[in-house]
Amino acid sequence: MSRPETTAPPELFxxxxxxxxxxxxxxxxxxxxxxxxxxxxxLGLPNRPCYILDIGCGSGLSGQVLEEAGHYxxxxxxSSSMLSVAAEQDSDxxxxxxxxxxQGLPFRPATFDGIVSISAIQWLCYSNAAxxxxxxxxxxxxxxxYTVMKRDAKAVLQFYPETPEQAVLIAQCASRVGFSGxxxxxxxxxxxxxxxxxxxxxxxxxxxPRALTGAETMSVASxxxxxxxxxxxxxxxxxxDALAAASGNVSVLGRERDEKTRRMTKNGRKAxxxxxxxxxVRHKKEQMRGRGKAVKNDSKYTGRKRPTPF
Amino acid sequence: MxxxxxxxxxxxxxxxxxxxxxxxxxxxMEVDETEVKPDFIRGILPSLEWEGVLVxxxxxxxDGLPESWDTSLLDDRDFILxxxxxxxxxxxxxxxxxxxxxxxxxxxxxxxxDMVLPESDV
Numbered sequence: 001m002s003r004p005e006t007t008a009p010p011e012l013f014x015x016x017x018x019x020x021x022x023x024x025x026x027x028x029x030x031x032x033x034x035x036x037x038x039x040x041x042x043l044g045l046p047n048r049p050c051y052i053l054d055i056g057c058g059s060g061l062s063g064q065v066l067e068e069a070g071h072y073x074x075x076x077x078x079s080s081s082m083l084s085v086a087a088e089q090d091s092d093x094x095x096x097x098x099x100x101x102x103q104g105l106p107f108r109p110a111t112f113d114g115i116v117s118i119s120a121i122q123w124l125c126y127s128n129a130a131x132x133x134x135x136x137x138x139x140x141x142x143x144x145x146y147t148v149m150k151r152d153a154k155a156v157l158q159f160y161p162e163t164p165e166q167a168v169l170i171a172q173c174a175s176r177v178g179f180s181g182x183x184x185x186x187x188x189x190x191x192x193x194x195x196x197x198x199x200x201x202x203x204x205x206x207x208x209p210r211a212l213t214g215a216e217t218m219s220v221a222s223x224x225x226x227x228x229x230x231x232x233x234x235x236x237x238x239x240x241d242a243l244a245a246a247s248g249n250v251s252v253l254g255r256e257r258d259e260k261t262r263r264m265t266k267n268g269r270k271a272x273x274x275x276x277x278x279x280x281v282r283h284k285k286e287q288m289r290g291r292g293k294a295v296k297n298d299s300k301y302t303g304r305k306r307p308t309p310f
Numbered sequence: 311m312x313x314x315x316x317x318x319x320x321x322x323x324x325x326x327x328x329x330x331x332x333x334x335x336x337x338x339m340e341v342d343e344t345e346v347k348p349d350f351i352r353g354i355l356p357s358l359e360w361e362g363v364l365v366x367x368x369x370x371x372x373d374g375l376p377e378s379w380d381t382s383l384l385d386d387r388d389f390i391l392x393x394x395x396x397x398x399x400x401x402x403x404x405x406x407x408x409x410x411x412x413x414x415x416x417x418x419x420x421x422x423x424d425m426v427l428p429e430s431d432v
Contacts, residue, residue: 049350051314072350072398074315076425083422092344093398095315099322099425103432106322106425108330110357132429140432144322150357 003162009128014058014079023059023085032118035195036065038186039116039156042199042209045071050113053148054094055101055157056120060086063094066116074112076101077120102137104144111148115155121198122159125166138173145200146177155179155200167196174200186212278303311405311423313366314397317359319423321409321416323431329409331362332416334369337404346394352384355393363396372396 004013014022022028039062045052050071057063057075059082066073076099077083083096099106102124124137145155161167171183181200187193188211199208274280281303289295321329360378367375374392376383383389407416407423414431417424 048353049347051350051354070347072314072347074318078426080422084420087420087422092342095312096422097311097315097319097425098422100427103427103429104322106320107318108320108359111318113353129429 003160005123005126005162009126010123011078011080014082016081016084019059019079019081019085022082023061029061032061033065035118035158036062036116038195038212039118039158039197040065040069042156042184042197043114043116043154044209045114049093051111052114052116053105053107053112055105055115055117056123057086057096058082058118058120060089060091060094060096062116062118063091064089067091067093071114074107076105101141102132104140105148107144107148109147110150112153113150114153115145115149115157115200117155117157117159119158119160121157121170122161122166125162125169135173138170139177142174142177142179145174146179149202151202153202154206155198157198157200159196159198161196171198174198178202180204180206182208184208184211187214190214311402311418311421312398313363313370313400313402314354315423316366316402316407317362317397319407319416319425321412321414322425322427323409323412323414326409326411329411331359331365332407332409334366334402335406335408336369336402337406338402339370339405340401340403342399342401344394344399346391348387348390351390351393351397355379355384367396370396370400372400 004010007013052066052071052073054062054066054073054075057077058079060075063073063075063086070093072093074095074097075086076097077086078098078100080098083098086096097106101121121141124141125134127134149155159167159170161170167183174181179200180203181198184197184199186195186197193214282298285295285298285302316332316334319330319332320326321332323329364375364377367373372392372395375396401421402418403421405418407418408414409416414427
């Protein structure tokens with residue numbers, strides 16, 4: 001199944017019927033609720049009603065979670081169809097705004113106590129028109145984000161990177177405008193449950209929240225462990241410093257096999273048989289026997305290191 | 311669109327010096343009655359653009375607001391209530407926001423304000 005981002009620009013992809021489908025899918029509702037709840041947990045808002053900006057609010061699924069938590073919110077989205085669906089909610093504390101985040105968020109400086117974004121900012125990486133440059137859009141977005149947040153506010157932006165390079169690109173852009181923070185990857189070993197959260201703050205001393213790992217035992221066959229900071233830990237967390245160090249060096253590590261598995265594969269076995277070792281000699285003799293050549297029988301002296309050179 | 315949102319908006323056109331407060335022209339509005347959250351009002355008061363509040367109040371015909379506010383008003387129960395009624399309970403359903411610098415207009419339709427610009431202006 002191709003990603004929505006490669007199908008059409010968001011204002012066209014999320015047309016009326018797609019918006020309806022999105023909003024009425026119980027699976028989508030559940031996932032968005034979970035992600036929003038997790039994002040709010042990571043925001044660490046004070047225990048009072050706050051003023052939140054929901055970037056890429058879509059049909060208002062995340063806004064509902066914000067409202068239930070007692071906050072006032074403004075949601076912006078580029079799809080009019082999605083916003084129409086959201087408007088039907090008739091929210092008591094939320095407002096909607098048709099805006100393109102890639103043009104810069106149209107809000108006054110130091111307005112919001114917190115920022116959330118659910119499954120939206122990866123759309124900035126795709127150019128939908130000849131005059132749209134992803135890097136420019138990312139820069140305008142993050143610069144404006146920096147401005148509209150109050151000094152003690154944080155931003156938690158959940159997104160779906162197509163590749164590790166895309167995640168690094170997004171994170172680096174955030175870092176360049178002056179944010180502290182990094183990417184938290186929940187459930188890094190599950191292709192379905194894996195979620196990326198870009199957590200941003202103004203504090204130099206900010207530490208991103210700890211990632212969720214799910215089951216602690218990692219089966220040998222599990223794949224997809226993505227390293228953001230060069231460490232293949234069960235919970236992959238990339239801080240901006242580590243990302244800067246790894247920039248240009250990002251690679252998908254593929255499957256992290258343990259020593260035992262490695263030795264059992266064909267290449268692993270070859271590596272064990274170092275040339276001219278006892279195992280190698282025995283293996284070669286077996287090979288020659290297989291070809292029907294005359295080979296001396298094996299004995300305890302086979303492949304033994306000779307005591308003195310001739 | 312609530313007047314709190316109006317107070318938060320800024321004109322996103324490139325090169326704009328300030329871009330707020332946006333002028334407000336109302337074609338259709340509704341008045342709601344929702345639960346007052348005094349903590350929230352007290353929390354946002356310091357960061358409101360007061361000039362924008364006065365612009366909004368004038369547009370909807372809301373009288374009685376002071377020219378400027380001070381922290382003693384935070385304890386004034388009636389003032390908090392009035393701010394809630396103005397900023398939260400009034401909804402602009404149809405109208406226009408206008409940038410004081412560029413004259414660019416942003417329509418409000420079905421309660422949703424349209425801030426999307428053509429690429430050339432960003």
